[in-house]
Every structure is written in C-alpha cells, then in structure tokens.
Amino acid sequence: MFGFATVNIPDLSEDEKLRYRAVYCGLCHELSRRSGQASRLSVNHDLVFCALVRLSLYEPEEVRRTGRCAVHPASERAYIQNDEIAYAADMTIALMHGKCADDWNDDGSIPARVYGRVLRRPYEAVRERWPRQCTALEQGLARIDGLERQAAVGRDVGPDEAARAFGAIMAEVMVREEDFWAEGLRRFGFELGRAVYLIDAAVDRADDERTGSYNPFSASGLDAADMRAVVGDCLARTADAFERLPLVHDAHLMRSALYAGMWARVNDALADGEGQRAGTPSAQMKASPCMADAVARGPVAKGAAS
Amino acid sequence: MNRSPYEVLGVSKDATPDEIKKAYRKKARENHPDLNPDDPHAEERMNEVNEAYDRLMNPEKYAASDHRRAQAQQASDPFSAAGGASWTAQTYTWDDIFGGGFSYGAADPRSIHPEPSAEDTPEMRTAIDAINAARYPQAVAVLDGVRRRDRTARWYYLAALANYGAGNTMLAFEQIKRAVQMDPGNDDYRWALGAFEQPTRQYQQQAAQRGFNPSAASWAELCVGLTVCNVAANFCISATGAHGFALCL
Numbered sequence: 001m002f003g004f005a006t007v008n009i010p011d012l013s014e015d016e017k018l019r020y021r022a023v024y025c026g027l028c029h030e031l032s033r034r035s036g037q038a039s040r041l042s043v044n045h046d047l048v049f050c051a052l053v054r055l056s057l058y059e060p061e062e063v064r065r066t067g068r069c070a071v072h073p074a075s076e077r078a079y080i081q082n083d084e085i086a087y088a089a090d091m092t093i094a095l096m097h098g099k100c101a102d103d104w105n106d107d108g109s110i111p112a113r114v115y116g117r118v119l120r121r122p123y124e125a126v127r128e129r130w131p132r133q134c135t136a137l138e139q140g141l142a143r144i145d146g147l148e149r150q151a152a153v154g155r156d157v158g159p160d161e162a163a164r165a166f167g168a169i170m171a172e173v174m175v176r177e178e179d180f181w182a183e184g185l186r187r188f189g190f191e192l193g194r195a196v197y198l199i200d201a202a203v204d205r206a207d208d209e210r211t212g213s214y215n216p217f218s219a220s221g222l223d224a225a226d227m228r229a230v231v232g233d234c235l236a237r238t239a240d241a242f243e244r245l246p247l248v249h250d251a252h253l254m255r256s257a258l259y260a261g262m263w264a265r266v267n268d269a270l271a272d273g274e275g276q277r278a279g280t281p282s283a284q285m286k287a288s289p290c291m292a293d294a295v296a297r298g299p300v301a302k303g304a305a306s
Numbered sequence: 307m308n309r310s311p312y313e314v315l316g317v318s319k320d321a322t323p324d325e326i327k328k329a330y331r332k333k334a335r336e337n338h339p340d341l342n343p344d345d346p347h348a349e350e351r352m353n354e355v356n357e358a359y360d361r362l363m364n365p366e367k368y369a370a371s372d373h374r375r376a377q378a379q380q381a382s383d384p385f386s387a388a389g390g391a392s393w394t395a396q397t398y399t400w401d402d403i404f405g406g407g408f409s410y411g412a413a414d415p416r417s418i419h420p421e422p423s424a425e426d427t428p429e430m431r432t433a434i435d436a437i438n439a440a441r442y443p444q445a446v447a448v449l450d451g452v453r454r455r456d457r458t459a460r461w462y463y464l465a466a467l468a469n470y471g472a473g474n475t476m477l478a479f480e481q482i483k484r485a486v487q488m489d490p491g492n493d494d495y496r497w498a499l500g501a502f503e504q505p506t507r508q509y510q511q512q513a514a515q516r517g518f519n520p521s522a523a524s525w526a527e528l529c530v531g532l533t534v535c536n537v538a539a540n541f542c543i544s545a546t547g548a549h550g551f552a553l554c555l
Contacts, residue, residue: 158477184364220479229503232506233475233505236505245363246359248331255516259509260513260518263509
C-alpha cells in the first residue's frame with residue numbers, strides 16, 4: 001500500500017520536506033511500536049495526508065523526537081509523536097489488515113495472507129479502540145467485495161458504487177471523535193476516498209483488463225479524456241471540501257498533494273494508457289520500506305537510480 | 307447570533323478564504339476552553355467563533371434554517387425585517403460571499419435547470435421538477451423506472467443531470483456522452499457535456515492560481531532512496547517504466 005495522496009516534491013521548501021518526513025517517520029515509528037517491524041510496510045501517503053489534515057485542524061501538541069530505525073540504522077531522524085499520529089497508525093493497521101484479507105480472498109495472495117496474520121492481533125486492539133471506524137471499514141470492504149462478485153457474473157453494479165463505498169470508509173477514518181468539525185471532515189474524507197479509489201482504478205485499468213479483475217472504468221466505455229474529467233471532478237470536490245476547513249498550518253504542503261501530486265498521478269496513469277508503472281499493490285508494498293526518503297531528498301536524476 | 311460573522315472573526319467583508327482561516331485560528335487560540343480553563347465563558351465564545359467561521363465557509367448549510375428564521379421573525383414582527391439589521395435575516399451562498407472565483411460549483415451540471423417540453427412523458431416531467439428542486443435521488447428513481455427501449459437522448463440527458471447531482475458522476479458522464487451521441491445537433495446536450503468538464507477546468511485553474519502546475523508535476527520523480535540499509539536487498543525491486551520509478555541505493 002503506497003498511497004495516492006502524494007506530495008509534489010519540486011513544490012516544497014526544505015522545511016516542508018522535513019515536516020513531511022517528520023510526520024511520515026512519526027507514523028512509521030508508531031506502527032513499529034504497536035505492532036512490530038512488519039507493520040512498517042503499511043505506511044502509506046494517504047494516511048500521512050489524513051494525519052497532516054487532522055494535525056492542522058486540531059493543532060495538538062507535538063512531541064519531537066529523533067531516532068534510528070531498521071530502514072535507516074546509520075542516521076538519526078526527526079519525527080513527531082502525539083495522539084493524532086497514534087490514531088493515524090491505528091487507521092493504517094485497520095486499512096492494511098482489511099486490504100490483506102481482501103487480497104487473500106480475491107487472489108489467494110500468500111504474502112497478503114501472511115501479512116494479514118501478522119496484523120490480526122494489532123487489528124483486534126485497534127477494533128476495540130475505534131469500533132465505529134472499523135465497522136465502517138469492514139462494511140465498506142464487504143460492499144466492494146460484493147460489487148466485484150456481482151460484476152464478475154455479469155450484473156450491472158453501477159460504475160460509482162465501489163468508489164463511494166471506499167469514500168464512506170475514508171469519511172469515517174477522517175473523524176476520530178464526533179465534534180464540530182466531524183461533518184466537514186466526513187465530507188472531505190468521502191471525496192478523498194473516492195479520489196484515491198478512482199486514481200487507483202485508472203492506474204490499474206490495463207492490468208485489471210488483462211487479469212479480468214473488476215475495474216469501474218473497464219465496463220464504462222470511457223476513454224482517457226473522459227476518465228481524466230471524472231477523476232478531475234472528484235479532485236475538485238476533494239479540494240472544495242478541503243478549502244472549507246480552517247487549515248492554515250502545513251496548508252501549502254497539503255495543497256501540493258491536492259492540486260499537483262494527485263493530479264500528476266492521474267496524468268501519469270492516463271498518459272500512455274498502460275497504467276502499469278506503479279505496479280501491483282504487492283509490488284508497491286515491497287517498494288515502500290521508506291517513502292519518506294523520496295520526499296526529503298527530492299527528485300533524483302534517473303541515472304542515479306541503481 | 308446578532309454580530310455578523312465578520313465581526314466575530316475580526317475580518318473585513320472582503321476577506322479572502324485564507325484570511326478568514328487565519329483569523330479563525332487566531333480567535334480559536336484566544337478562546338479555546340482548554341487554553342482558558344478558568345474562564346467560564348470561553349466555551350460559549352469558542353462556539354460563536356466556530357459558527358461564524360462555518361457560516362462564511364459553508365453558507366449553504368445555514369441557508370434553509372436562516373430562511374425559516376427570517377420568515378418567522380417577519381411574521382411575528384412585520385416591521386423589524388425592513389432594516390435588515392440581523393445577519394441571519396438574509397441568506398448567502400459561497401458565491402455571494404467570495405464570488406465565483408473561489409468556488410468549483412458555479413458552472414457544474416448542478417447549475418443546469420432543464421425546462422419541461424410538450425413531448426415530455428409524465429415521468430420526465432416529474433424528474434425535471436425533482437432535478438430543479440435538487441431532489442436528485444428522487445429524479446434518479448423516477449428515471450430508472452423508464453423501460454430501456456423508451457430511453458431517448460432526452461432521457462439520457464435528464465438521467466445525467468440527476469445522477470450527477472446524486473453523486474454518481476461516472477454514470478452521469480456515460481449518460482451525457484450517450485445523449486450527445488444519440489442527438490449530436492442538440493445544443494442543450496452539448497452545453498451540458500461542457501458543464502461536465504467544467505469542474506476539472508476550475509480545479510486546474512485553482513491549482514495554477516495557487517502556484518501549482520499540475521500538468522507539469524510528476525509524482526514519478528519520486529525516488530525511493532535507501533541509505534545504508536540491510537533490508538534493502540529484500541525490497542530491491544525496481545519498476546522502471548517510461549518515467550522511471552526506481553530504488554536509489
């Protein structure tokens with residue numbers, strides 16, 4: 001799970017890159033603290049983005065720490081700790097656990113099964129702490145699973161339903177407690193979830209058509225330009241919901257994801273119609289021991305890659 | 307609330323959304339009950355600040371209740387409303403407050419109000435009324451009841467507007483394209499298709515106004531760097547496509 005709410009690095013100042021990394025590393029540390037090294041693989045940009053929004057909205061105190069980790073044993077890195085980071089870690093575990101169960105059920109993926117087992121106990125604890133969110137997650141994933149099964153036997157399930165089901169999950173994930181901002185956060189989470197689902201679907205379209213997996217764009221007969229407009233409409237709604245929240249701290253950093261990073265993912269997926277560069281979810285998982293480095297270092301010339 | 311939201315937040319009436327957000331943060335810090343444990347009125351003031359912010363940023367939410375309140379006020383005291391002293395006696399939308407430039411909703415398909423024509427079936431007339439009253443799920447339900455073989459270009463046009471409003475954007479997109487395909491000479495359908503593309507254009511304009519260039523942006527420039535790292539070997543896959551997505555060691 002790599003995530004689609006990715007920042008656009010060239011837009012960021014040095015301070016913003018370090019800030020992003022401090023939140024990312026904070027989430028990663030929290031994950032390993034509560035459920036071992038393996039759950040670090042779950043860190044993804046969507047939940048980092050959710051954490052940034054909630055940190056900006058509530059402005060809770062942040063404990064600043066530095067430390068080493070298995071991925072970076074040689075150098076100390078700054079990261080932050082607080083209740084919001086802990087909450088984001090819980091939600092990361094819940095989403096990853098749900099995804100593993102899904103991949104095992106759908107594709108018989110052995111790594112997903114193994115990883116799902118690793119996450120089972122941590123997830124049970126998360127479920128106890130956040131029953132509303134976890135119920136919404138389980139219902140939403142069951143709904144998506146049901147839609148995929150119906151589509152597989154040729155039923156018309158409507159192209160929007162699965163994205164809305166994922167939106168409903170993210171709406172609940174965004175809300176930690178019911179308060180004055182819950183409505184605005186749900187609205188934002190719903191649109192963000194839909195956007196993430198649709199971008200994922202655009203990226204995976206070619207692969208899904210090859211393997212016969214459900215993809216909402218495949219049945220729709222929409223071409224690349226139409227898909228761009230559909231996702232653009234969703235990102236416009238996401239941005240609208242975002243702009244109605246009183247977010248000042250880290251606003252430019254978050255807008256870099258909202259107005260550039262996510263749109264770049266759409267363009268990238270639709271540019272050649274192949275949509276396979278981002279790889280399968282499991283490839284993404286393997287590729288993401290620490291995505292924070294990417295942000296902190298910025299673009300590196302292709303030739304520098306190993 | 308008798309003070310206007312601008313007064314509560316201490317901003318001028320031509321404040322931009324970002325200025326309102328900054329003003330809100332300042333007032334929220336000053337009045338937050340957690341930061342003022344000895345002040346019994348802090349919570350009350352915080353609620354007032356929250357509502358003031360929400361009124362300016364989510365005016366649509368308050369439109370209906372304000373309208374009812376204004377009507378009730380007028381009924382009980384027919385002379386009071388004339389002066390328009392109370393902020394709540396008027397209803398505002400986001401566009402009234404900030405102008406169209408800040409909104410994505412100004413020209414999207416929800417702004418299209420179809421008019422009934424003589425050839426419309428009773429179902430279509432009901433659907434048109436529902437669309438114009440923003441009762442989109444009802445419009446969808448009525449239109450879904452029309453048999454497939456009776457689905458004309460106009461049916462697809464109305465279904466597109468209804469589904470867009472109900473949040474089924476992908477289905478709506480398919481339907482408006484179908485309407486244009488079935489009747490390419492119809493200006494209403496072509497206009498509506500343009501409106502479907504409008505939110506994306508406005509989103510891109512917003513991005514440009516904020517200094518982002520989304521068409522030039524590329525997440526693929528992300529380079530997953532691993533420093534001296536024992537586990538690297540386990541993760542060392544490199545999916546280098548045309549734009550490159552690689553692990554840097």
